[in-house]
Amino acid sequence: MAHxxxxxxxxxxxxxxxxxxxxxVLAMAACVSSPSxxxxxxxxxxxxxAAIIALDQVGEPYxxxxxxxxGFDCSGLVQYSYSRAGYSTPRTxxxxxxxxxxxxxxxxxxxxxxxxxxxxxxxxxxxxVGERRFVHAPxxxxxxxxxxxxxxxxxxxxIRAGRLY
Numbered sequence: 001m002a003h004x005x006x007x008x009x010x011x012x013x014x015x016x017x018x019x020x021x022x023x024x025v026l027a028m029a030a031c032v033s034s035p036s037x038x039x040x041x042x043x044x045x046x047x048x049x050a051a052i053i054a055l056d057q058v059g060e061p062y063x064x065x066x067x068x069x070x071g072f073d074c075s076g077l078v079q080y081s082y083s084r085a086g087y088s089t090p091r092t093x094x095x096x097x098x099x100x101x102x103x104x105x106x107x108x109x110x111x112x113x114x115x116x117x118x119x120x121x122x123x124x125x126x127x128x129v130g131e132r133r134f135v136h137a138p139x140x141x142x143x144x145x146x147x148x149x150x151x152x153x154x155x156x157x158x159i160r161a162g163r164l165y
Contacts, residue, residue, distance in 0.1 A: 046165050047111015049085035050078075054127045054135040057081070057144045062137045067091070072137040072144055074125045078113060081127060082164065089164060093125045100162025108161045114149070116157040128161065 044052075054077055063071025067080050075093045082089045090099050096113055103112055114134050116124040126136030132149045147154055 045109075045111060046082065046085050046087040047109060047163070049111075050081040050087065051110045051127055051129045051135070053084045054078075054081040054144075055129060055146070058135065058146060060137075060144045062140055062142050062144070064140065066137075074137045077135070077137045077144060078125055078127055087165060093123060096125055096164075097122060097162070100164055103161040103163050105158075105161060109163070112161045112163050114161050115159045116154065117159050118157060122159055124157070 057069060057072065057077060057080070060069050061071045062073065063076075064073050065076070066072045067076030069080075072080065075091060075096055078096060079089050079091055090096050093115070097115055100113055103109075108114075108128050110128060110130050112128045114126045114128055115122055116126070118124050124136070124138075126134035126147070128134050129146065133146050134149065134154075135144065135146050137144045138147075149155060149158060
């Protein structure tokens with residue numbers, strides 16, 4: 001019973017965190033856009049749109065080879081999010097690694113891809129959502145989640161960031 005009570009209490013907090021990250025992403029998109037005329041609505045970059053779509057997948061299960069809301073692996077989440085944002089991407093982590101332009105760690109923007117070394121090899125990718133956080137599909141038995149680049153595991157595993165567009 002105590003476990004269920006804890007879940008009931010923390011669930012709204014998780015929803016609020018996800019919602020606030022999505023609002024932050026939208027606000028950043030509005031600030032960096034430059035419409036051609038004052039009447040035009042600000043348009044978000046493909047990375048901003050992909051980040052919002054990826055955030056919407058938080059809680060979906062991990063599934064090896066998955067690239068849909070029924071289950072995602074890390075590169076499947078990236079492909080799905082960018083595809084829904086109107087931008088075609090490669091499918092695998094290795095192909096994504098080759099397709100991006102390297103971005104200095106101090107220049108990371110919403111929607112940039114973050115690559116990590118797991119067990120000594122580059123094998124994991126996440127999508128940056130702002131505030132030094134990223135969304136990813138971590139591993140079997142877990143679900144799509146938000147993590148901090150400052151968490152000791154990810155801080156040590158981080159290899160590089162890259163931009164697709």
